[in-house]
Amino acid sequence: MSHTNSALIFVVAAMAVSAIGHRFAGAVAALSSAGRFDFFLTGPFQRFAIAGTDDIETAVLLPAVGLVVSQLAARARRLASTAA
Numbered sequence: 001m002s003h004t005n006s007a008l009i010f011v012v013a014a015m016a017v018s019a020i021g022h023r024f025a026g027a028v029a030a031l032s033s034a035g036r037f038d039f040f041l042t043g044p045f046q047r048f049a050i051a052g053t054d055d056i057e058t059a060v061l062l063p064a065v066g067l068v069v070s071q072l073a074a075r076a077r078r079l080a081s082t083a084a
Contacts, residue, residue: 010033010034010037010062011062013033014026014030014033014063014069015066015069018067018069019069019073022070023071026069027063027066027067030062030063030065030067033063034060034062037059043055
C-alpha cells in the first residue's frame, strides 16, 4: 500500500469523525491522523520526524482537511437546526 492510499484512509477516518462529532472531535481526529501518518508511514519510521517534502505536504494537509470538514459539518448542523 502506498503512502497516498494510507493517507486517504486517515483522511476518511478524520472526515467521518468530523462529520459525526463536534468541532473538537474533528480537530482531535485530524491532528491524531497527521501524527499517526508521521509516526508510522514516513521515514525515519516510528519517530516524529519527516525527511521527504511530499510527506511534509501530506502531514500538513491531513489536519487542514479534517478541520475544514469539521467546520463545514458544524455549520451544516447549525443551519439544519435553524431551518427546523
